[in-house]
Amino acid sequence: MQIPMVDLKRQYLELKAEIDEAVLKALEAAQFILGPNVQKFEEEAAQYLGVKHAVALANGTEALHLAILACGIGPGDEVITTPFTFIATAEAISYVGAKPVFVDIHPDTFNIDASKIEEYLATHDASKVKAIIPVHLYGQAADMDPIMAIAKKYNLKVIEDCAQSFGGDYKGKMTGGFGEFGCFSFFPSKNLGCYGDGGMVTTNDSELAEKVKMLRNHGSKVRYYHSVIGYNSRLDEIQAAILRVKLKRMDSFNALRNKNAHLYSKSFEGTDVIAPYEDGNSMHVYHQYTIKVRNRERIIEALTKEGIASAIYYPVPLHKQEVYKNDYQGLVLQNTETVSEQVMSLPIFPELTEEEIDRVVSVVKGAI
Numbered sequence: 001m002q003i004p005m006v007d008l009k010r011q012y013l014e015l016k017a018e019i020d021e022a023v024l025k026a027l028e029a030a031q032f033i034l035g036p037n038v039q040k041f042e043e044e045a046a047q048y049l050g051v052k053h054a055v056a057l058a059n060g061t062e063a064l065h066l067a068i069l070a071c072g073i074g075p076g077d078e079v080i081t082t083p084f085t086f087i088a089t090a091e092a093i094s095y096v097g098a099k100p101v102f103v104d105i106h107p108d109t110f111n112i113d114a115s116k117i118e119e120y121l122a123t124h125d126a127s128k129v130k131a132i133i134p135v136h137l138y139g140q141a142a143d144m145d146p147i148m149a150i151a152k153k154y155n156l157k158v159i160e161d162c163a164q165s166f167g168g169d170y171k172g173k174m175t176g177g178f179g180e181f182g183c184f185s186f187f188p189s190k191n192l193g194c195y196g197d198g199g200m201v202t203t204n205d206s207e208l209a210e211k212v213k214m215l216r217n218h219g220s221k222v223r224y225y226h227s228v229i230g231y232n233s234r235l236d237e238i239q240a241a242i243l244r245v246k247l248k249r250m251d252s253f254n255a256l257r258n259k260n261a262h263l264y265s266k267s268f269e270g271t272d273v274i275a276p277y278e279d280g281n282s283m284h285v286y287h288q289y290t291i292k293v294r295n296r297e298r299i300i301e302a303l304t305k306e307g308i309a310s311a312i313y314y315p316v317p318l319h320k321q322e323v324y325k326n327d328y329q330g331l332v333l334q335n336t337e338t339v340s341e342q343v344m345s346l347p348i349f350p351e352l353t354e355e356e357i358d359r360v361v362s363v364v365k366g367a368i
C-alpha cells in the first residue's frame with residue numbers, strides 16, 4: 001500500500017456528505033463571486049483565529065502580495081524575511097519592487113532567528129527596512145516576542161506568513177494576530193485546504209482590512225468606481241463553502257497531526273534521526289513532519305521502494321535560487337545552508353494511521 005505525503009481523498013470521503021451538500025447548495029444559490037459563503041467564512045475564520053477581520057483571497061501568494069501593498073511598501077524598500085521558506089514569501093516582496101533581505105534561521109526550529117534580524121538592522125541602513133515577514137514554518141510559530149519588540153524599536157510592520165500554521169499558536173495566541181497582517185494559504189495540502197487555490201489575510205486594523213478588500217476587487221469599493229489600481233484576487237464561493245465545512249474540524253485536524261508527529265518522534269528516540277524540535281512556545285500544528293538526517297538520499301530511496309512518499313522542503317535556500325542568486329552573491333547563511341542539506345519530510349496528515357506510521361518508521365530505521 002502506498003503512503004502519500006497527504007491523502008486528500010481519504011479526508012474527502014470522510015467529509016463527503018457534508019461537503020457535497022455545501023457545494024450543491026452554493027451551486028443552486030448561484031452567487032459565485034463574493035457571495036454569502038465567502039462572507040460567512042470570513043466571519044467564522046476571524047472568530048476562530050481571534051482577529052477582527054479576515055479577508056478571503058485567491059491564494060496565499062496574493063495574501064502576501066496584497067498585505068505588502070496595503071502596508072505601503074514599494075520600490076527601494078527592504079523587507080526582512082527568512083531564506084528557508086517557499087519562494088512565494090520572497091516573490092511577494094519582489095512583486096512590489098522591494099528587496100527581500102534574507103537573514104539566517106535557528107538551526108533547530110528552522111524559523112527566522114530574531115537576533116539576526118536585530119543584527120542586520122544594527123549594521124545596515126535601517127531606514128530602508130519597512131517590514132519583517134516571519135514564516136511559521138512547518139506549523140511551529142516563529143519567536144514572535146523578540147520579533148515584535150524589534151519591529152516596535154525600528155518602527156517596522158510585521159506580516160506573518162501563516163501559510164503553514166492555520167490554528168497554531170504562540171504562547172496561547174493564534175498566529176495571524178500579531179502584526180499588521182497574517183497571510184494564509186488554502187492550497188489543498190495545507191492544514192486548512194480547499195479544493196483548488198485559496199488564501200486569506202487577517203488583521204486587527206479595520207483600515208487595512210478595507211484596503212485589502214479594495215485591492216482584491218479591482219481597487220473598487222462601489223461597483224464600477226475604482227480609486228486605486230487593484231487586482232482580481234477573490235476566493236470563490238465554492239471554495240468558501242468547502243472551507244466552512246473543514247474549519248469546523250480544525251481543532252481535531254491539528255490535534256491529530258500533533259498526535260501523529262509525536263508517535264513518529266517517540267519511535268525515533270535513540271536513533272540518529274533528529275526529530276522536530278518543539279520550542280515550547282506554541283502548539284506545533286505539524287503542517288510538515290520534518291526530520292534531520294545524515295544520509296537523506298539513502299532514506300528517500302528506501303522509502304520510495306516501499307511506495308512511501310517523502311519530500312524536501314526546501315532543497316535550495318532562496319538566496320541560492322537561480323532567480324535571486326545574482327543579487328545575493330557572497331551571502332552566507334550557514335544554518336540555512338546546512339539545514340537545507342539535512343532535512344526531509346515524512347507523510348503527515350490527520351487520517352494517517354498508527355500502522356502506517358510504524359511502517360514509515362521501520363523503513364527509515366532500516367536505511368539510517
Ligand SMILES: Cc1ncc(COP(=O)(O)O)c(C=O)c1O
Nearest residue numbers: 059060061086088089163185187
Ligand atoms: C510558507 C508559504 N508561503 C506562501 C505560500 C503560498 O501560498 P499559495 O500556494 O496559496 O499561493 C505557501 C504555500 O504554497 C507557503 O508554504
